[in-house]
Amino acid sequence: MSSFDLRDQPTEAFIQGLREQFPTERETDELLTRKMQRRAGPAYRQVSLDEMVGWLNAMLSEKIEGAFEVHGPRWLTGGASKVQIAFDLSWNAPGRGASRDKLVVRMDPSEASNTTSRVREVELLDAFEGVLPVPKVFWLDHGSRWFPEPAIVYTFVSGVAKPSNASAGQVVGLGTNFGPQLREQLAPQFLQHLATIHTADVGRMRFTSMDVPPTGNTDCAQWQLNRARRVWEEDRGEDFPLMDVAANWLQRNLPALDRVSVVHGDYRSGNFLFNEEEGRITAWLDWERGHLGDRHRDLAWMTQREKGHLAEDGKTYLVCGLIAIDEFYQRYQEASGLTVDMDRLRWYQVLNCFQVITTTMATMYRVAKLGKSHQDILLARLKAIAPVGAHELAELLKEVL
Numbered sequence: 001m002s003s004f005d006l007r008d009q010p011t012e013a014f015i016q017g018l019r020e021q022f023p024t025e026r027e028t029d030e031l032l033t034r035k036m037q038r039r040a041g042p043a044y045r046q047v048s049l050d051e052m053v054g055w056l057n058a059m060l061s062e063k064i065e066g067a068f069e070v071h072g073p074r075w076l077t078g079g080a081s082k083v084q085i086a087f088d089l090s091w092n093a094p095g096r097g098a099s100r101d102k103l104v105v106r107m108d109p110s111e112a113s114n115t116t117s118r119v120r121e122v123e124l125l126d127a128f129e130g131v132l133p134v135p136k137v138f139w140l141d142h143g144s145r146w147f148p149e150p151a152i153v154y155t156f157v158s159g160v161a162k163p164s165n166a167s168a169g170q171v172v173g174l175g176t177n178f179g180p181q182l183r184e185q186l187a188p189q190f191l192q193h194l195a196t197i198h199t200a201d202v203g204r205m206r207f208t209s210m211d212v213p214p215t216g217n218t219d220c221a222q223w224q225l226n227r228a229r230r231v232w233e234e235d236r237g238e239d240f241p242l243m244d245v246a247a248n249w250l251q252r253n254l255p256a257l258d259r260v261s262v263v264h265g266d267y268r269s270g271n272f273l274f275n276e277e278e279g280r281i282t283a284w285l286d287w288e289r290g291h292l293g294d295r296h297r298d299l300a301w302m303t304q305r306e307k308g309h310l311a312e313d314g315k316t317y318l319v320c321g322l323i324a325i326d327e328f329y330q331r332y333q334e335a336s337g338l339t340v341d342m343d344r345l346r347w348y349q350v351l352n353c354f355q356v357i358t359t360t361m362a363t364m365y366r367v368a369k370l371g372k373s374h375q376d377i378l379l380a381r382l383k384a385i386a387p388v389g390a391h392e393l394a395e396l397l398k399e400v401l
Contacts, residue, residue: 004237008370009040022230024223025211025291027117032227035115036234043371044110047148049073052085056105059146059153063139066092076104081112081288083149083374086156103138107151111372113364113379115231116288118142118150120209124262124287125154127205132193133157133283157283159273174385175309176269176321185279187322190272193284195336198261198295205262210292218254220293221347225250228355235362237369246354246393249400255344257294265289267298268307269320295338300348303328304356306388346400353393361386 006014015036019029053073060068068091076084085105093099108118122140129136135154141147162176178186202212213220229247266289273283301307303325308318319328329340364379366372373379 007039007234007236007366010036010234012037018230018233022226022233024226024230027120027209027211028223028227031115031117032230032234035111039111039370039372041110044373044376046374047083049075049085052083052105052107053087055147056085056087056153059139059141060089060091062146064091068092071100081109081114081116081373081375083107083109101138102156103153104135104156105147105151105153107147108149109373109375110149111367111370113359113367113373113375113382114289117209118152118288120207120290121288122152123207123209124290127200127207127262128197128284131200132196133281134287135283135285157273158275159282160276161270161273164276174270174306177309178269178321180312182274182276182279183318183322186274186281189281190320190322191328191331191335193272193281194264194267194298195332195338197264197267198298198338199336200262202260202262202292207292210290212260212292213257215257215260218256220257220260221254221351224291224293224297225254225351228351228358232354232358232362235358235366237362237365240357240361240390242390242394242397243354243357245397245401246350249397250347250351250354253347253400255294255296255341255347258341259295259338260292261295263291263293263295263297265291265298266301268302269322294344294348295336296341296344296348297352299329299332299340300345300352304349304352304389305392306356306385346396350393350396350400353389353396356389357386357393360384360389 015033019033023029053070056070060070068089071088071090073085073087076086084107087103087105088100089103090100093101118140119142122137125134125137128134135157137152137154139153141151144150163178163182166176211223213223232243264284264287266286271284271286272281273285274281303319307320309321310316311318311324316324319325323331333340360383364383368376368379
């Protein structure tokens with residue numbers, strides 16, 4: 001068996017070796033270890049809507065006192081990593097009485113393109129409820145007691161992820177063109193919400209799934225780099241020397257943390273819903289990559305090339321299709337009161353390119369190869385992003401080496 005094939009059926013020695021080589025946060029370590037220990041198990045089995053409703057009913061029977069009824073269950077499309085259904089729930093809600101709520105079940109496949117924590121996602125949504133437009137979490141099945149994989153139930157929020165006139169077939173969040181009018185309406189909200197996340201008082205929030213990195217040293221950056229390198233080694237199916245060059249540069253240039261912020265982890269267009277008629281953001285989604293760390297991780301992520309596009313003049317790059325990049329940095333600093341350190345930003349830009357290549361060239365390849373997800377065709381398609389990330393990574397490294 002080749003070293004690459006070993007990743008299909010990893011031994012305990014292989015798993016433990018990577019844990020020791022790339023130590024990271026406790027929750028991250030547990031999730032990645034669980035992923036690798038289960039990898040040799042069966043492929044994803046397509047579940048039926050009736051099965052999803054059956055698991056949901058089993059959960060609600062223990063969570064709800066009294067009678068309830070699930071109405072109109074239906075599949076939700078979109079996203080590359082979760083199995084989702086929407087439904088209406090009639091029940092006697094605590095403090096509200098007879099109610100009918102529109103809800104969503106969000107469940108992991110047997111192995112996702114991103115190994116993330118439902119506990120962490122719930123904690124972040126709870127922390128920002130009433131502060132930002134986010135879905136309200138009702139229930140969590142962390143240990144797969146009712147569903148076959150970890151799942152959460154939260155409110156269904158109306159809105160769209162891209163304009164109705166957007167190009168058909170375009171992956172949401174990658175180069176979405178909102179047009180001048182929506183840009184003007186959405187950009188201020190986009191900036192203010194980001195500032196709210198990054199300036200949140202972490203000390204007053206209650207998190208059990210996230211380690212708090214110390215300021216004044218490089219532990220925060222080391223945890224994030226180790227996570228990315230570990231996933232690359234767990235999932236890759238080929239050698240790619242550019243990744244070795246990048247990993248070595250990142251290790252030699254770890255930046256110190258100046259302030260602990262909540263980091264959304266995937267803050268961009270495509271991960272917020274908006275009311276198209278009002279130009280109002282209605283919900284921020286996909287907090288699954290969230291962590292406590294350096295705000296520059298978010299800033300670098302949303303300014304990557306594939307997340308935005310050029311404006312009508314063919315010259316001005318628009319961050320997430322919403323705002324010119326120079327204006328973005330200036331208005332972010334004004335809204336947050338925080339600085340943008342270009343050296344730290346560059347380090348996280350390199351790290352994020354490393355992560356994009358890891359996700360597309362390694363993890364999506366491995367998950368699709370083993371048939372571990374309901375989205376294997378989409379994952380195979382998204383693997384084509386890898387050369388874009390590789391080109392950007394090579395350009396960034398040329399500037400710093």
